[in-house]
Amino acid sequence: MVKNAKKIWLINPAAMPPDYEVRIQTLKRAQYLRYHGYDVTIIGGSFLHNLNKNLIESKSPFLIKEYEDNCNFIHIRNSNYSGNGLKRILSIIEFYLRLWWYAGVKKKFGKPDYISHLAAVPFGNLTYFIAKKLKSKFIVDVVDLWPESFLAYGLVREKNLFLKLAYSAEKWLYDRADLLIFSMEGGKDYIKEKGWSLEQGGTIDLKKVFYINNGVDLIDFDKNKSTFVLKDPHLDDENIFKVTYLGSIRLANNLMRLIEAAEHLKDHKDIKFLIFGDGEDRSKLENYCYSNNLNNVIFKQKWVELKYVPSILSRSSLNILNYKPSKLFRFGASQSKSFQYMASGKPICANVEMNYCPIKKYGLGISKDFKDSKSYADAILSFYEMDQNEYKTICENSRKAALHYDYKSLTEKFIDLLNKL
Incomplete structure (x- = not known):
């Protein structure tokens, strides 16, 4: 590890260890950040969604583990679930509450220079308070347009109160990001379509909005x-x-x-x-x-x-x-x-x-x-x-x-x- 290396957390509740992961963006970003001298920790949930496996079988709230090639993980304990029902939502909430408590309030995991967070509106909005508490630069990665996808696939109606609240939470999160990175190239189009940009009388500066897609090694x-x-x-x-x-x-x-x-x-x-x-x-x-x-x-x-x-x-x-x-x-x-x-x-x-x-x-x-x-x-x-x-x-x-x-x-x-x- 480079002396006085910049520290960065990559927070993704669905991130899995190398032996299990199939959505590899977080792992690969961590790998090449380490290659460039960064001190990287991935923070993910303990329950592996597609495998019905929980890495923490005890009552421990988290597990710190180093895998091969200096791949450092903090697994936050969250409950098992199946499907996309209430148990999954509660498991996600559990992840973020424990993350907020042990990373932000208790400061158990140290202080990173950067926190890069996979957007998970609204539950993941708690991550902002962790970054603020630790005085870390706050980066929001948008890999899925949520709640927009619910509307696009007809799962909710446009006038649904829940949808409006979710959009408000999404905008709130984007407002507070020091850096906003979309994996789809039309991220700025999305901000402008919502009327959220500074030029439209909104609060989001498009100069902090960028595009980096998924990829392949x-x-x-x-x-x-x-x-x-x-x-x-x-x-x-x-x-x-x-x-x-x-x-x-x-x-x-x-x-x-x-x-x-x-x-x-x-x-x-x-x-x-x-x-x-x-x-x-x-x-x-x-x-x-x-x-x-x-x-x-x-x-x-x-x-x-x-x-x-x-x-x-x-x-x-x-x-x-x-x-x-x-x-x-x-x-x-x-x-x-x-x-x-x-x-x-x-x-x-x-x-x-x-x-x-x-x-x-x-x-x-x-x-x-x-x-x-x-x-x-x-x-x-x-x-x-x-x-x-x-x-x-x-x-x-x-x-x-x-x-x-x-x-x-x-x-x-x-x-x-x-x-x-």
Whole structure:
């Protein structure tokens, strides 16, 4: 550790230790901050959401642990839960109350120069009081537009009192940030759309608003691609055109649209749709494919270790981003897997229209809100029938685009912003 190194906390209640983590932004930012001489501690909850595992089985309020490569964690004890109901909300509240008490009031964890907090409105707003108490610079990372996403997906109505209160809490948090970083490129558009900027008579200075997206670690990706090869007969078959989806199978992913597109292509025996992932919609979709004899759709592993992802994507022919159309995409997108798709050097087909679209910007494939499943199927078929030189160019574009989202360079952007505080 560098003598008199600047100390920074990365607070993310969902952060997991290296052996378990799949959403790696926090881990990678910590890794490359350490590389540049920062003293980094990740603070996360003890309950590992997707694994139903709690790292603290005793009554201890927190656990301080160092993992390999000087990866320092403080796990704040929070209760187990399942789904997205009341127990999950109470578990999140529990995390922030204990964090506020032990980090801010009791000062058990020392004093950082910077606190970088993953926005979790309204419960995470307590983090501001910790930063104020410790006289730390306060950075707010926005990776999801909440509560805007509730409105966009029709979960609440625009005049809902809860929604209005949540917007007020969101603005309150953004006001108090020394630095406000959005993972979607249209963050400033969002602030202006709400009328919150100084220029509009609001209180948020757009000069403190920046954009750093999610990304991919290209060194790890390339190493894992050759080291951890998933054995799979379809991925190994060079005689089929592999259309691959990897990710959650839930409401927001709207995977039925992809299944309907596959149905139009079932007579193309050498086109196979490979689906890796799990979620509440998986069994329903499996039953649909079985009932309709869709033998061209093959459901694969429900859970794929992150180290096997490069092997899967790189052996695909076309990688799919599939979502429920949403007004949220007017601000851009920050899907972690899209950058792994780029690193694989294969074309991407997305069924949504988005602003600040890297697929269009860098020529990586197709991104379009298809009018129906036949149009979606035709787009997928266009890659199958594509001239090999054109296909090769798209593959090269994908890999080149990944260089813009390498976590090493993204962290350097983050450090540049720290230096300006």
